[in-house]
Structures are given as C-alpha cells and as structure tokens.
Amino acid sequence: MVSRFKWLGWLRDHGRIAVESLHYISSRLGTSFLVWLLVGIALALPAGLWILQVNMAEMSADWQGRPGLSVYFKMQTANSQVQDAAVLLGRQDIIDEVVTTSAEEALEEFKSYSGLTGGEGGLGDALTLLDKNPLPASLRAYFVPGAAIGEVEHLINLAQRQPGVAEVVVEKTWLERLHELSRVVSRLGAILGVLFGLGAILVTASSVRLAIEGRLDELRVLKMVGATQGQVRRPFLYFGALYGFGGGVIAAMLISVTLVVIEPPLQSLLGSYQRELNLAGFDPIFLLVLLGLGSVLGIVGAILAVRQRLKDLEIF
Amino acid sequence: MGHIELNHVTKRFDNGHEALSDVSVEFAEGSMTFLTGHSGAGKSTFLKLLLGADIPTRGRVLVNGVNIGAMSQRRLPYYRQNLGVVFQDHHLLSQRTVFENVALPLRVMGMRGREIARRVRASLTRVELLGKEHLFPRHLSTGEQQRVGIARAVVTRPKILLADEPTGNLDPDLSRHIMDLFSRFNQVGSTVIVASHDVSLIEEMGMRILHLEQGRVVSDQPGLNQQAHDPAPDQTDVEET
Ligand SMILES: Nc1ncnc2c1ncn2[C@@H]1O[C@H](COP(=O)(O)OP(=O)(O)OP(=O)(O)O)[C@@H](O)[C@H]1O
Numbered sequence: 276m277v278s279r280f281k282w283l284g285w286l287r288d289h290g291r292i293a294v295e296s297l298h299y300i301s302s303r304l305g306t307s308f309l310v311w312l313l314v315g316i317a318l319a320l321p322a323g324l325w326i327l328q329v330n331m332a333e334m335s336a337d338w339q340g341r342p343g344l345s346v347y348f349k350m351q352t353a354n355s356q357v358q359d360a361a362v363l364l365g366r367q368d369i370i371d372e373v374v375t376t377s378a379e380e381a382l383e384e385f386k387s388y389s390g391l392t393g394g395e396g397g398l399g400d401a402l403t404l405l406d407k408n409p410l411p412a413s414l415r416a417y418f419v420p421g422a423a424i425g426e427v428e429h430l431i432n433l434a435q436r437q438p439g440v441a442e443v444v445v446e447k448t449w450l451e452r453l454h455e456l457s458r459v460v461s462r463l464g465a466i467l468g469v470l471f472g473l474g475a476i477l478v479t480a481s482s483v484r485l486a487i488e489g490r491l492d493e494l495r496v497l498k499m500v501g502a503t504q505g506q507v508r509r510p511f512l513y514f515g516a517l518y519g520f521g522g523g524v525i526a527a528m529l530i531s532v533t534l535v536v537i538e539p540p541l542q543s544l545l546g547s548y549q550r551e552l553n554l555a556g557f558d559p560i561f562l563l564v565l566l567g568l569g570s571v572l573g574i575v576g577a578i579l580a581v582r583q584r585l586k587d588l589e590i591f
Numbered sequence: 592m593g594h595i596e597l598n599h600v601t602k603r604f605d606n607g608h609e610a611l612s613d614v615s616v617e618f619a620e621g622s623m624t625f626l627t628g629h630s631g632a633g634k635s636t637f638l639k640l641l642l643g644a645d646i647p648t649r650g651r652v653l654v655n656g657v658n659i660g661a662m663s664q665r666r667l668p669y670y671r672q673n674l675g676v677v678f679q680d681h682h683l684l685s686q687r688t689v690f691e692n693v694a695l696p697l698r699v700m701g702m703r704g705r706e707i708a709r710r711v712r713a714s715l716t717r718v719e720l721l722g723k724e725h726l727f728p729r730h731l732s733t734g735e736q737q738r739v740g741i742a743r744a745v746v747t748r749p750k751i752l753l754a755d756e757p758t759g760n761l762d763p764d765l766s767r768h769i770m771d772l773f774s775r776f777n778q779v780g781s782t783v784i785v786a787s788h789d790v791s792l793i794e795e796m797g798m799r800i801l802h803l804e805q806g807r808v809v810s811d812q813p814g815l816n817q818q819a820h821d822p823a824p825d826q827t828d829v830e831e832t
C-alpha cells in the first residue's frame with residue numbers, strides 16, 4: 276500500500292514536471308528554436324554522411340569481392356580467338372569466371388546506353404549510319420576471392436600473349452573507387468559524429484545551465500521543502516531530452532531537404548551508369564535512432580549542467 | 592518525532608570562524624523555544640544544522656535520536672519533509688500563485704491533487720488568507736507574504752517548525768500576530784524553534800528563551816508554563832576526565 280502510494284506519487288511528479296517542462300520550452304520558443312537548430316545541425320552532418328556512406332556502400336556492393344581484369348581485343352578479331360582466350364583464362368586457378376562481350380554485343384549495349392539519354396538523333400542513331408562496328412570485343416575475367424598480386428601479374432602477361440589481344444587492364448572501376456570513397460566517408464562520418472555529438476551535448480548543457488540559473492531561487496525552496504536530488508534535477512533532464520529530441524526533428528528535416536535537393540543531379544550521375552537511384556537509409560528506423568540519439572545527447576548535456584551547477588546548492 | 596538534542600556541537604567555518612562553540616541543548620517534543628542573541632551570535636547557523644543544510648564540525652545534532660549531521664544526501668530530503676521552515680525573506684516563488692507556493696511541499700511528496708487542494712485551503716485559512724490563493728506574491732502586502740510562507744511551512748503538518756527572523760521587518764502588531772500563529776501551531780503538538788532578536792516581543796510571549804552570544808549559550812530561560820530546562824550544562828570537563 277505504502278509502496279503503491281510512492282509509485283503513484285513518483286508518476287504524478289513525473290507527469291507534472293513533464294507538463295511544466297513543455298510549458299517552459301514552449302513559452303520561450305525563440306530560445307528553444309535556436310537550441311533545436313544548433314543541435315539539429317550538429318546531428319544532421321554526421322547523420323547525413325552516414326546516409327551517404329550507406330548508399331555508396333550499397334552501390335558498390337556489386338563490385339565487392341569481384342575484382343578482375345578486362346581484356347580488349349583488336350578490331351575484327353575473330354570470335355573464336357576471343358573464345359579461346361576466354362577458355363584459357365578460365366582454366367587458371369585464380370580465375371573464377373570469365374564473361375565475354377563480342378563486338379556486336381558491345382554495339383548493342385552501347386546503343387541502349389546512349390538511347391537512354393540520347394533519344395532521337397542521339398549518338399545511338401549516329402552509330403547506325405556507320406557501316407563498320409567501331410567497338411572491339413572484350414572479356415572480363417573475375418578473380419577468385421583473395422587472389423595474390425603476384426599471380427595477377429602472371430595472368431596479365433599470359434593474357435597479353437594471346438593472339439588478337441590489344442590491351443589488358445586491371446582497372447579500378449568507378450564502383451571500386453566508390454567503395455574506397457565510402458570507407459573514407461564512413462571514417463569521416465565517425466569522426467564528425469563524435470565531434471558534433473560533443474557539440475550537441477555542449478549546446479544543450481549550456482542551455483540547461485541557463486535554465487538552471489534562472490530558477491535557482493525555486494530550486495533552493497524545493498530543496499528546503501524536501502525535494503529529492505532526483506526531483507530537483509528532473510525538470511532539467513526533461514529540458515535536455517526535449518532540446519535533443521527537437522534537434523533530432525530539425526536534423527531529420529535538414530537531411531530530407533538535402534536529399535530532395537541532391538536527388539536530380541545524383542539521378543543523372545547514376546543514370547549515366549545505367550543505375551537506378553534508390554536512396555537507402557532514410558527510413559523509420561533511421562528516424563527513430565536519430566530522435567533517440569538526439570534525446571540521449573540532450574540528456575547527457577543536461578546531466579553535465581546539473582552536476583556542475585546543482586551539486587552543492589546552498590539552501591540558505 | 593519532534594525531540595531535538597544538540598550534543599557538544601561546534602561549527603567552525605572554512606575561514607576559521609567558530610559560529611557555534613560546544614553547544615549542548617535539548618528541546619522536548621511539542622515545546623516552543625525562542626533563540627535570541629546579537630547579530631552574528633550563531634542563530635541562523637544553529638537552524639541550518641537542524642535543517643541538515645550544514646554539518647557540525649564536532650558534536651552531534653540528534654532529532655529523535657537520529658544524527659542529522661551523519662545523514663546521507665539520499666535520506667536528507669525525506670527528513671526535511673518532516674520540517675517546516677520559515678525565513679525572514681519568505682522565499683516565495685514570484686512566478687507562482689499563492690496556492691501553488693503553498694502546495695509545493697505537498698507536490699514534492701507526490702500527493703494527489705484533491706488532497707493538496709484541501710490541505711492548502713486549510714493552511715491558508717489558518718493564516719487568514721483564504722480567498723487570495725489565486726493572487727501572485729507581488730500582489731500581497733509584506734505581512735501577507737510572510738503568512739503565505741508560514742502556510743507553506745505548516746501545510747505538511749510538520750513535527751518540527753523552524754523560523755529564522757520571521758518578523759524581521761514587520762510592524763509590532765503583525766509581528767505579534769505571526770508569533771501567535773507559531774504558538775497556536777505549537778499547541779497542536781509541533782516542536783517550534785524561532786530565531787529572533789525582537790527581545791520585547793519574545794519576552795511577552797512567555798516561552799522558553801535560549802540566548803546565544805558568540806556561538807555559546809549564555810542563558811536558557813524557561814517558559815512561564817513549561818518546566819524548567821537546565822542552562823546548557825558544561826559537561827565537557829566531566830566527560831573528558
Ligand atoms: N559560510 C560562512 N562562512 C564563514 N563564516 C560564516 C558563514 N556563515 C556564517 N558565518 C559567520 O558565523 C557567525 C554566525 O552567523 P549567523 O548567521 O549564524 O548569525 P545570526 O545569529 O543568525 O545573525 P543575524 O541575527 O544577523 O542573522 C557570523 O559571524 C557569520 O559571519
């Protein structure tokens with residue numbers, strides 16, 4: 276009975292303070308909005324970078340684990356020579372799979388590429404006017420995972436000695452570069468995340484500190500009438516949480532606006548590589564994490580402020 | 592709850608100043624005592640120790656046998672919920688109505704809204720302020736503000752009521768009225784200690800008067816209809832030899 280009363284009292288107190296905190300923040304919308312904006316920007320940068328990184332990693336996922344080399348043949352090389360080379364390379368231990376592209380297939384592919392952006396009278400149409408196919412046959416040989424560099428050298432020599440071979444390229448595809456770039460972005464995001472998270476904590480800490488300063492008289496009275504340390508701190512932890520949560524909302528808005536703005540150029544960039552734009556990461560779970568993270572950082576900031584300011588508050 | 596005992600209490604501040612020197616004194620449950628002495632005699636320091644707002648350098652402050660000076664920060668608030676405290680500058684919250692000011696201790700205790708309303712009204716009735724509960728403190732006269740402070744102190748029906756210069760800047764009639772409020776509160780069973788240097792008023796009240804001088808109890812004059820208390824016996828020598 277007694278403990279039930281205590282629990283009820285505790286809940287009542289939480290409810291009352293939550294309402295009071297909301298009232299406090301909404302009665303100072305100007306200041307609150309500034310705090311939200313600062314926290315929001317601090318959260319948006321690393322969170323935005325995270326989304327970028329997720330998408331880059333996803334786009335480069337095709338490439339992941341499939342490095343290989345490309346062999347380009349001279350013009351008018353017979354298909355049989357291409358097939359011979361393919362079979363030879365395919366027999367090598369470090370080759371996983373060989374895909375050949377005949378000159379005709381290359382032409383078809385090219386037509387359909389440029390057809391995407393060229394339309395009537397585009398490059399694709401221009402090609403049909405030529406009586407000879409200007410594109411060479413090629414093949415791509417994929418390494419087995421974990422192929423050693425030394426063996427790759429040997430393979431390049433072998434490929435170059437085949438009849439009809441014009442050029443052997445161990446290229447870094449744009450996807451490969453993307454993969455490396457995404458690792459750079461990932462690390463950058465982690466560093467910025469820590470720095471800007473710290474920034475968010477400091478912003479809420481100083482805002483909560485201001486709120487404490489403005490209410491010192493009240494806090495003294497509260498302590499005098501027997502408020503527990505928890506009760507004295509509680510409103511400020513709510514402030515911190517609300518500041519952080521609001522910051523999370525702002526960050527979500529900033530990121531979604533950014534995504535809308537960068538979508539068209541990104542679309543055309545990816546479209547030229549015949550890829551579909553399908554931005555990942557900006558989903559309900561991401562939003563929940565963003566808001567939760569904002570709230571937690573806000574509470575941490577509030578705890579810092581409270582610790583610093585309320586530790587030895589004199590009653591009188 | 593309501594029995595208070597100070598046992599060879601000394602309070603020395605960081606700067607070396609000794610505000611209380613070896614004070615031993617006892618307050619029976621349900622008694623009323625005035626604490627007097629010149630400015631700087633140690634009256635406020637005395638009350639602070641009872642509140643647990645400061646801890647004695649030496650000696651013990653016992654309330655119903657519990658050493659307040661050794662109480663943990665976690666338990667202290669629950670102890671304070673049994674106290675009523677009144678200051679000279681009433682410490683009211685200017686942003687809150689009279690009602691909310693008086694309700695504060697009950698809210699801290701987690702009481703239900705209806706019970707709070709009932710108790711706050713009862714308390715305001717005692718100090719004759721019912722009807723002003725929706726005003727803000729700045730709309731009240733000084734005497735009324737002081738009475739709101741008293742209503743807040745007694746709203747929890749504390750076993751111990753401590754007041755520090757509660758009549759500091761009030762006119763004689765009002766001071767008398769406030770002291771009467773304290774004595775009425777004492778009559779229903781609370782232990783009351785009031786620090787004041789309004790000598791003529793407290794002599795008029797006929798209660799026990801404890802006189803402090805430079806941190807020492809120099810006289811302990813029993814109340815008219817109370818049993819005599821020994822003036823703080825200097826037992827130091829007896830105990831230490
Ligand atoms: N925190 C402190 N640090 C140093 N000295 C202090 C501190 N608090 C009080 N004192 C000193 O202790 C002595 C007693 O102070 P106290 O406030 O108890 O006096 P008082 O009897 O209440 O005086 P008054 O009637 O003026 O209110 C004073 O000399 C005061 O300067």
Ligand SMILES: [Mg+2]
Pocket residue numbers: 634635636755
């Ligand atoms: Mg004083």
